[in-house]
Amino acid sequence: MGSNSPPPGNLPPKPWERAGTTSGPAPFKPPSSGSTSDVVEASGTAKPGEIVPTADRNVTANSTTLARPVPPRPWQNYGTSYGGYGSNMYNSGYGSGIGGMYGGSGMYGGSMYNSGLGGPMGGYGMGMGGPYGNQDPNNPYGPPSSPPGFWMSFLRVMQGVVNFFGRISILIDQNTQAFHMFMTALLQLFDRSGMLYGELARFVLRILGIRTKTRKQQQLGPGELPAPAGQQYLEGPKAPSGAWDSVWGNDVKGSD
Amino acid sequence: MPVFKTPFSGYAVRFSPFYEGRLLVATSQNFGILGNGRLHVLDLLPSAGAAGISEVAAFDTADGVYDCCWSESHDSLAVSAVADGSLKLWDASLPPSANPVRSFREHSREAHSVDWNPVRRDSFLSASWDDSLKLWTLDRPASLRTFREHSYCVYSVVWSPRHADVFASASGDRTVRVWDVREPVSTLVIPAHDHEILSCDWNKYDECCLATASVDKTIRVWDIRATRAPLANLAGHGYAVRRIRFSPHRESVLLSCSYDMTVCMWDYRAEDALIARYDHHTEFAVGIDMSVLVEGLIASTGWDEFVYVWQHGTDPRA
Numbered sequence: 152m153g154s155n156s157p158p159p160g161n162l163p164p165k166p167w168e169r170a171g172t173t174s175g176p177a178p179f180k181p182p183s184s185g186s187t188s189d190v191v192e193a194s195g196t197a198k199p200g201e202i203v204p205t206a207d208r209n210v211t212a213n214s215t216t217l218a219r220p221v222p223p224r225p226w227q228n229y230g231t232s233y234g235g236y237g238s239n240m241y242n243s244g245y246g247s248g249i250g251g252m253y254g255g256s257g258m259y260g261g262s263m264y265n266s267g268l269g270g271p272m273g274g275y276g277m278g279m280g281g282p283y284g285n286q287d288p289n290n291p292y293g294p295p296s297s298p299p300g301f302w303m304s305f306l307r308v309m310q311g312v313v314n315f316f317g318r319i320s321i322l323i324d325q326n327t328q329a330f331h332m333f334m335t336a337l338l339q340l341f342d343r344s345g346m347l348y349g350e351l352a353r354f355v356l357r358i359l360g361i362r363t364k365t366r367k368q369q370q371l372g373p374g375e376l377p378a379p380a381g382q383q384y385l386e387g388p389k390a391p392s393g394a395w396d397s398v399w400g401n402d403v404k405g406s407d
Numbered sequence: 408m409p410v411f412k413t414p415f416s417g418y419a420v421r422f423s424p425f426y427e428g429r430l431l432v433a434t435s436q437n438f439g440i441l442g443n444g445r446l447h448v449l450d451l452l453p454s455a456g457a458a459g460i461s462e463v464a465a466f467d468t469a470d471g472v473y474d475c476c477w478s479e480s481h482d483s484l485a486v487s488a489v490a491d492g493s494l495k496l497w498d499a500s501l502p503p504s505a506n507p508v509r510s511f512r513e514h515s516r517e518a519h520s521v522d523w524n525p526v527r528r529d530s531f532l533s534a535s536w537d538d539s540l541k542l543w544t545l546d547r548p549a550s551l552r553t554f555r556e557h558s559y560c561v562y563s564v565v566w567s568p569r570h571a572d573v574f575a576s577a578s579g580d581r582t583v584r585v586w587d588v589r590e591p592v593s594t595l596v597i598p599a600h601d602h603e604i605l606s607c608d609w610n611k612y613d614e615c616c617l618a619t620a621s622v623d624k625t626i627r628v629w630d631i632r633a634t635r636a637p638l639a640n641l642a643g644h645g646y647a648v649r650r651i652r653f654s655p656h657r658e659s660v661l662l663s664c665s666y667d668m669t670v671c672m673w674d675y676r677a678e679d680a681l682i683a684r685y686d687h688h689t690e691f692a693v694g695i696d697m698s699v700l701v702e703g704l705i706a707s708t709g710w711d712e713f714v715y716v717w718q719h720g721t722d723p724r725a
Contacts, residue, residue: 162424162479165525165699166656167568167611177614178632179587179594182571187530187588188544190572191551194589200549202513203539 408717408725409452411460415445417708419474419650419694424525425482427700428453429463432714433487435471444472446487448499451716460716464499466506474520479528484508486531488518494533494543511543513550520563526571534561540576542588554586556593563606563650569614577607583619585631597634599627606650612658618675620648626663628675639675643684649693656702664692670707672719687715687723 183190191197299307415434423429428451436442446466452459470490478484483500492514495507514535523531530544530551540554540561559579567573572588583604585595600621610616610628616638618628624644627637645667654660659676670685670692690711698704703719717723 161482162528163700165424165568165611166702170612177570179570179573179614180589182526183589186544186546187524187527187542187571188547188551191542191588196589196591197552199547199551200513201553203515203537203553203555 408715408721408723409460410716410724411447411449411462411714413445413447413708413712413714415443415471416690416710416712417694417714418472420706420708420714421476421485421696422698422700422704422706423477423482424479424699425477427451427698430460430696430706430714430716431475431477431485432708433472433475433694434708434712435473435490438710439471439473439490442471444468444470444489446472446475446485446497447714448485449714460714464503466497466503468495473518476521476523476531478531479523479525486521486523488521488533488535490517492516492518492535492537494518494521496545509545511550513541513553514539516560519561522564522566522574524566524571525568526566532564532566532574534564534576536560538578540564540586552588554593556584556596557582559603562604565608567609567614568611569609573614575607575609575617577604577619579603583607583617583629585617595631595634597629597631599629599637600625602647605647608651608653608661610653610658611655618651618653618661620651620663622647624648624665626651626661626673626675628661639680641673641675641680643671643673643681644669649691650695652695652697654697655699656697662695662697662705664695664707664709666691668692668709670695670705672705683719685717685723688713 183193185193188197298304411432413432413434415436416438417432417434418439419431419433421431423431430447430449430451432447432449433444434447435444445468447462448464449460450463452461468487468489472487472489474488475485478486483498485497485499487495487497489495492512494511494514496509496511497506498508501508511533514533514537516536518533518535520534521531529546530542533541533543535541538555538557538559538561540557541550542552542554543550554576557576557578557580559581561576561578563577565575567575573585573594574588575583575585577583577599581598581600581602581604583597583599584593585597586593597617597619599619600623602622604619604621606620608618610618615631616628617631618626620626624642624646626639626641626644626648628639628641629637641663644663644665646665648663648665651661651663654662657674659674660682661673661675662670663673664670668686668688668691670688671681672683672685673680674682685707688707688709688711690709692707692709694706694708696706698706704716705719706714706716707723708714715723717725
């Protein structure tokens with residue numbers, strides 16, 4: 152292991168070490184001599200191997216000037232409900248045992264493209280090592296995490312099935328609706344084109360000099376007295392039989 | 408200029424402080440959301456022109472690698488920040504079966520940044536999403552110290568290049584903190600941006616000058632003796648700025664990369680601060696570095712799985 156006995160470094164001097172400092176005195180104590188371990192231990196601040204639990208992180212934050220509230224973290228929003236889930240499933244290979252570590256359906260929360268309304272950039276790299284993420288042949292640490300249990304996989308399958316049928320039914324509903332609208336539009340088109348045909352035909356006949364006398368009766372106003380033979384109108388709007396026959400031709404049958 | 412295709416999405420790139428053409432590239436599968444990671448050690452071939460990068464070694468990890476850095480004390484050692492919270496020490500001269508030579512597991516969430524002390528050269532720092540920073544030395548099995556004041560993920564940590572005991576950290580709680588390893592608490596807190604701060608870096612020539620990059624698309628340069636207002640506010644990126652780095656050779660020049668897929672070079676003292684804009688990446692540009700040994704040599708990587716190395720002023724794709 153070459154790390155324990157590093158040979159004297161023949162490191163070239165840094166460019167800035169050849170130049171003097173350009174600004175005034177710095178507000179630091181002058182650097183101590185000796186190795187870092189000795190310096191830190193001499194200062195009395197050494198605390199080797201301290202593990203930071205994620206639970207009490209806010210307690211220890213003696214923020215001196217941090218006046219603004221800290222944006223919520225993805226795992227604070229989502230992680231709690233997944234707590235037990237995460238800690239007993241995924242963490243066996245990691246040995247850290249923090250609940251909700253990988254719980255986070257909001258892994259992508261705060262899309263990176265939005266200009267960052269506090270959306271944590273860091274949210275991206277979360278959640279490595281899914282249930283099977285540790286089965287790397289090069290992984291020198293620990294066994295792969297155990298596969299999910301029977302009920303977990305069964306419920307996942309059930310969720311998939313329910314999702315599938317839900318999607319199918321939505322699609323069927325939408326197709327039905329679309330077909331209905333299509334048919335309605337088609338019928339309306341036929342209806343209107345028939346009326347257009349009638350109107351045009353009437354126009355053409357008029358030009359050809361063929362008079363359709365029935366039109367005159369149909370144009371009666373509501374309060375107007377009908378023509379002499381108009382007692383049929385006293386019976387109401389019910390048209391006599393054959394009233395439509397006179398529309399097209401000159402077979403005078405109904406009135407007159 | 409040389410281009411290298413990595414199998415996974417690039418996350419970080421670092422020039423070796425010992426060899427001119429040696430690079431370290433950290434990559435993660437599936438954009439770092441899920442899957443494995445790989446650490447590449449690359450060598451530039453001096454006379455090969457385009458595609459002149461050869462892979463010296465590649466090390467696989469079970470989780471994505473978010474950051475990496477070379478040891479300043481030994482030319483083949485490197486340390487990486489892995490998504491399961493561990494920090495792994497690699498020896499590029501050993502075969503992959505003998506690596507990693509060391510794995511430090513104390514962070515309870517993803518480790519997002521590492522930096523090796525460039526002055527005293529015997530220790531390194533790590534920043535993690537468990538809101539803490541840890542100080543490590545190779546002669547101890549566990550971390551030497553833990554720094555816990557941030558109230559949100561810590562995205563970046565950088566040693567001061569001129570002071571052996573001072574470093575800065577950038578966090579999602581919208582503050583940058585300056586620390587002294589001998590002090591029990593942070594010596595300075597700068598509420599630098601109104602959004603999350605993703606990166607920070609020290610000016611190599613001015614030990615009081617610090618730059619921050621944020622989700623609010625801007626880069627700010629601060630004098631730590633007067634933190635009421637920034638020295639400069641560099642706007643020009645279209646999305647969040649992911650990483651910044653001061654030039655090792657020129658005092659007021661800094662390089663940035665952003666989620667708008669560009670790499671920009673700035674001179675924060677100039678009237679027109681934007682010097683150059685490189686849009687060679689087709690996905691988020693995530694990792695950048697400037698060579699300490701060759702002036703003007705820039706490397707970048709991104710989620711389009713390419714590593715570009717080019718001389719400033721030339722086209723990276725040429």
